[in-house]
Amino acid sequence: MARAAELTGPEVRRLNRLSLPPALLLVPAGLFLVVFFLVPYLNMVRMSFLTKAPGAAFSHVLTVENYLRVLQDAFYWRVIARTFWLAGLTTLLTLVLGYPLAYTIARAAGPRRPLLLMLLLAPLLVGAVVRSYGWMIWLGRMGLINQALRALGWGEAELMYNTLGILIGLVHVYLPFMVLAIASSLEQIPADVELAARSLGASPWRAFWRVTWPLSLPGVFSGAMLVFVLALSAYVIPILLGGNNVLVMPMLIVQMLLDAFHWPLGSAMAMVLFGLASLVLWLYVKAMNRALRWIPR
Amino acid sequence: MASVQLAEVTKRFGSVAAVRRLTLEVRDGELLTLLGPSGCGKTTTLRLVAGFLAPEEGRIRFGGRDVTTLPPEHRNVGIVFQNYALFPHMTVAQNVAFGLEVRGRPASEVRARVGEILERVQLQGLEQRYPHQLSGGQQQRVALARALVINPQVLLLDEPLANLDAKLREEVRFYIRHLQRELGITTIYVTHDQAEAMVLADRIALLRDGVLQQVAPPEEVYRRPRSRWVADFVGLCNFLPGQVLGREDGSLVVDTPVGVVRCAGAADAGRVVVCVRPESLRQDAGGTNRIAGVVRERTFLGNLLDLRVSCPRGVVLRVQLPPVRDVRPGESLALAFEPQDAWAVPEED
Numbered sequence: 217m218a219r220a221a222e223l224t225g226p227e228v229r230r231l232n233r234l235s236l237p238p239a240l241l242l243v244p245a246g247l248f249l250v251v252f253f254l255v256p257y258l259n260m261v262r263m264s265f266l267t268k269a270p271g272a273a274f275s276h277v278l279t280v281e282n283y284l285r286v287l288q289d290a291f292y293w294r295v296i297a298r299t300f301w302l303a304g305l306t307t308l309l310t311l312v313l314g315y316p317l318a319y320t321i322a323r324a325a326g327p328r329r330p331l332l333l334m335l336l337l338a339p340l341l342v343g344a345v346v347r348s349y350g351w352m353i354w355l356g357r358m359g360l361i362n363q364a365l366r367a368l369g370w371g372e373a374e375l376m377y378n379t380l381g382i383l384i385g386l387v388h389v390y391l392p393f394m395v396l397a398i399a400s401s402l403e404q405i406p407a408d409v410e411l412a413a414r415s416l417g418a419s420p421w422r423a424f425w426r427v428t429w430p431l432s433l434p435g436v437f438s439g440a441m442l443v444f445v446l447a448l449s450a451y452v453i454p455i456l457l458g459g460n461n462v463l464v465m466p467m468l469i470v471q472m473l474l475d476a477f478h479w480p481l482g483s484a485m486a487m488v489l490f491g492l493a494s495l496v497l498w499l500y501v502k503a504m505n506r507a508l509r510w511i512p513r
Numbered sequence: 514m515a516s517v518q519l520a521e522v523t524k525r526f527g528s529v530a531a532v533r534r535l536t537l538e539v540r541d542g543e544l545l546t547l548l549g550p551s552g553c554g555k556t557t558t559l560r561l562v563a564g565f566l567a568p569e570e571g572r573i574r575f576g577g578r579d580v581t582t583l584p585p586e587h588r589n590v591g592i593v594f595q596n597y598a599l600f601p602h603m604t605v606a607q608n609v610a611f612g613l614e615v616r617g618r619p620a621s622e623v624r625a626r627v628g629e630i631l632e633r634v635q636l637q638g639l640e641q642r643y644p645h646q647l648s649g650g651q652q653q654r655v656a657l658a659r660a661l662v663i664n665p666q667v668l669l670l671d672e673p674l675a676n677l678d679a680k681l682r683e684e685v686r687f688y689i690r691h692l693q694r695e696l697g698i699t700t701i702y703v704t705h706d707q708a709e710a711m712v713l714a715d716r717i718a719l720l721r722d723g724v725l726q727q728v729a730p731p732e733e734v735y736r737r738p739r740s741r742w743v744a745d746f747v748g749l750c751n752f753l754p755g756q757v758l759g760r761e762d763g764s765l766v767v768d769t770p771v772g773v774v775r776c777a778g779a780a781d782a783g784r785v786v787v788c789v790r791p792e793s794l795r796q797d798a799g800g801t802n803r804i805a806g807v808v809r810e811r812t813f814l815g816n817l818l819d820l821r822v823s824c825p826r827g828v829v830l831r832v833q834l835p836p837v838r839d840v841r842p843g844e845s846l847a848l849a850f851e852p853q854d855a856w857a858v859p860e861e862d
Contacts, residue, residue, distance in 0.1 A: 408598035411565050414585040415592045416612035416663060422586075426611070430602045510602040512645040 264483035273479040282484035292468075292485070296492065299465040302379070302454075303447035306386040307440050310394040313387065314439070318398035336392050344389050348456040351385055352376060355457070377459035385453040390446050394439040401435020402428070434511065437504045441497065448493055465489045515576030515666045515699060516541045517562060522571030524557055524723075531557040533723040535571070539667075544693050544700040545728075546714040548707060550746070554723035555703045559669050562701060564588045575666055586615075588667075591660030591698075595672040597652045599644040605631070605655050606640035612663035630658045633692075650681050657689070661696070668693070668700040674709065686712055707747045711735070719743055735790075737777075740858050744788040751794075751830050753787040754860060764852040770826040774802040774850075778857025785857040791819075791833040793854035796840075800849025806830065808844045822846055 264282055269275035286292045321332045339347065354360050355375035362372040375381060405428060413423035451466040458464075465485065472482035517539040524532040532554040539545045547555040560566045561573060564585035573581045580588055600608050606627055613623045631637055634654040644652055653673060660668060673689070674682045690713050693700050704710055710717050711731045719726040719734065727739040738744035741752060755769035757780060764775040767787055776787050794804075806822035809829070813819075818840060820832040832848060834840065 406596065406598060408594045408596060409600060411563075411585070412592065412594060412598040412659075413600070413611065413615075414565070415563055415588070415590055416659065417586045417589075417615045418611075419584075419586055422615055426615075427600055427602075431600075510643050510645075512643075 260483045264487045266480045282481045306447040307444045309387045310391045314394035318395045322399045322402035344452045381457035382454050385457040390443045393442045397439030398435040401432045405431045518574040520572045522568045524568045542697040543715045546702045546710040548710040549720035553720040590667045591665030592669040593656045593673045597656040609659045630662045634658045668698045670702045751789045771804045771824050775852040776855035784860040787857050789855045791831040793850045794832045794848045797849040798847040804848045
């Protein structure tokens, strides 16, 4: 292998680069994001500082009243805490359930691998609404599980319209994201690394904990981040499987915007959720970078 | 330290036998290279010895102790992989300490032993680096240190030089040989590079399609190959098919297309192939086995002139002469080789 004759990364990239200024390549996606994401978002920031007007959604009077209402009310804090708690628990459960699955997929040989991947991804073809209704058929008071329990004379269980129902739905819907992230990380671990650990005297479990697990952490971290963010902003599943018994922030925000028609307060609530989520993610990324400092940068 | 014995070992992948009825002994303290083209079963053999694979048939013993079904973590084998397989999330010191830590050695001992071995492979000062911050040669030495720190009974090296550039390869080759001799550790070294095998090995074991072809010291493999395939795989060789006429003064007399030649060989009758190395052919009008020819091609290799010489009955010989006198295409040459420099092998492989 003639190393010296090979072009290194940057040279190849320079050679293969289209002769367009890089900024120009960002224009299409950038334009889309500005028009459909940034502008509405900034509008929402502005909205959160406006005042509710009688008979209208808002009036152009600037105020911080909305933020004070959210931040000073113990009720909102309880909902915020519940939202984060549910998202965190969903993340933990998808990790616990997803890791063995990801491991199996990553280590599957031959035609088993694409088959397992297909089975994992097939549910994504069905939207969250349909899947939630599917769960309702199973979990409801007249659902299949309770029918079976009654038939066995064991009474019935509250499986839905509570935290448990939401958790079941969230874990089910977001599990594939966790599994894919972990599996792709596991697949990048060379098989020889584990064998090296074994030859050095580590049992299979020891080799897993000292080598495979830490090397799969990039996938665990990114999967957890993805699931956490998705679960934090989930709306359909909490509303369908939680009924109106378990309030989470996205539900409250939608109620405020559409039912109460209080756009400024709803916007402020969204901003608070966004701010807290950003803070959590910032701390998370810092911790992640410390744990993964062995990765070449 | 221990010897390694493989007895009638067979390993199949599906219907394909990667290793077939392999019987081989690596002597205590010896460096044996497993040499063969890719897919010949040499890496499979190494993995069988390491315990990563289990044979379908046969037994593997370390110094008389049967380890055939022993998992790798109980074999006390040091292994250096082709890609080194360093733990990317551990520093150099942590990589090397791993084998001692899983053995539950006290921290003070671990620290001392790691320091000692890193000094031995000249990596002091790099303890806190991660593998990706090291050069290929340094990574290779970390892999070696990690394998040696556990005082393995057997050291296994899987093409350890394949990822180094030519200059470094030369250097590390001698370094590994030196270290192995100094430690007196039984070593199996897998390579497809016959020059590497020649330099390093006490003995070379040649594998082809999972079947052992020959086990012998490098010189014997080169000068007295067991078959045409071995002669062809190790170094350059001319092959002269012929019929054995008989024996005379200890030499075999063979009728070949370039005339009747005298050579050494095990066969006593029938069809044979006479192997003559390009460097065994000299410019000599008075030698024992004389061949006249015309130079067709000439390549200057620095220390040698590499020639293709047309001989009677369409035979083309590869000849390597010292470049003391230049030879030009079209020139007639009188070539000769000594009987002991040619070796007859059975025609059938």
